[in-house]
């Protein structure tokens with residue numbers, strides 16, 4: 137690694153430069169701040185080690201100038217014993233670390249290597265965040281129904297705002313996914329997204345998990361601990377299954393939203409935070425409010441406009457695209473496809489576990505069948521039974537809503553006709569314009 141060493145003490149630069157070279161660094165030396173800046177402008181160095189006290193431009197001024205040119209260079213200051221205050225201030229201004237004279241060769245190399253490592257980790261972290269941002273983008277969601285289009289439209293508008301967001305929907309409908317897309321498309325995207333799954337943490341620990349505690353505040357609190365709200369400062373906290381929050385915590389959460397501050401358990405010192413709250417639940421929160429099990433004031437504070445993700449059974453037109461995406465993810469090198477008959481079965485199933493259940497079933501089919509064309513017989517037993525249960529209900533004379541039957545017949549005909557409307561109309565024995573009218577009625581026209 138190329139290093140620039142800046143110090144007006146000629147003897148010290150000789151020693152340091154020898155030590156650095158021995159450790160594998162290629163070193164350029166400048167004996168004044170001015171000369172150091174000139175060298176840096178000529179050939180950008182990834183590492184600068186500079187004294188603070190120098191006659192013309194001092195180390196802090198040099199740091200400020202170099203930061204204007206390159207925010208990325210690692211900058212380590214050398215301070216005389218007693219000028220640590222200055223070095224600390226320099227770190228606040230963007231220096232990576234400082235060495236206090238006199239220091240050994242080991243201290244020199246250790247400080248540099250530590251700064252290089254932190255730097256590398258910070259860069260990797262940034263890259264990972266960018267990758268996550270690209271991954272959790274609204275464009276990567278399968279959205280092929282008017283209902284989901286509306287969800288994404290509202291969610292992307294909310295992402296641009298700083299309001300709290302409440303996401304409602306059955307289990308497995310994509311609440312987590314929408315929460316991540318909102319965070320990674322908001323101004324907070326470079327700050328943490330911290331997820332707390334409320335029911336998975338025992339009640340007595342949840343408060344400490346959210347707000348932290350100080351040592352000895354309760355049995356088991358063996359050291360001070362920061363809570364998720366502190367860790368999420370500047371970013372977003374995602375409170376999953378918020379409907380399960382007990383009343384004391386609901387009150388504390390309300391205070392965080394209203395006053396933007398809270399206290400750790402066992403401490404009286406308020407901690408200020410800037411956190412956006414995204415919460416989600418598969419429970420009927422409005423009903424919980426009516427039953428006095430969830431605070432009404434908190435409900436309104438958590439949500440300007442709740443995002444309601446429809447269950448998969450109400451957007452079956454998305455199933456083919458979801459399956460396509462899943463097959464590509466599961467077996468990117470194979471061209472697995474699913475027959476219209478099997479697809480039709482999958483589109484008439486009621487999906488209590490929504491997209492997650494669909495994912496499980498497709499994975500099962502791919503793994504267990506080992507085939508490239510998946511047909512009805514590859515469907516799991518449970519699903520075939522459920523389909524035949526529907527048929528049995530029908531055969532036994534049970535009445536299914538006409539609207540549901542009509543929509544299913546149109547969907548099935550369109551699949552069998554590979555989307556060709558004239559052919560689907562022929563299968564249904566209705567004129568094409570009637571089919572188009574009905575497709576509009578059932579939101580099936582893309």
Ligand SMILES: Nc1ncnc2c1ncn2[C@@H]1O[C@H](COP(=O)(O)OP(=O)(O)OP(=O)(O)O)[C@@H](O)[C@H]1O
Pocket residue numbers: 276277278279305306307308309310311312313314376418491492495
């Ligand atoms: N529109 C979509 N496009 C692509 N994948 C989706 C979509 N909706 C859901 N998924 C996938 O379905 C699975 C379940 O989604 P997710 O975990 O977000 O659901 P959830 O509503 O948060 O579930 P739970 O209530 O159980 O926490 C995930 O693997 C997610 O990637």
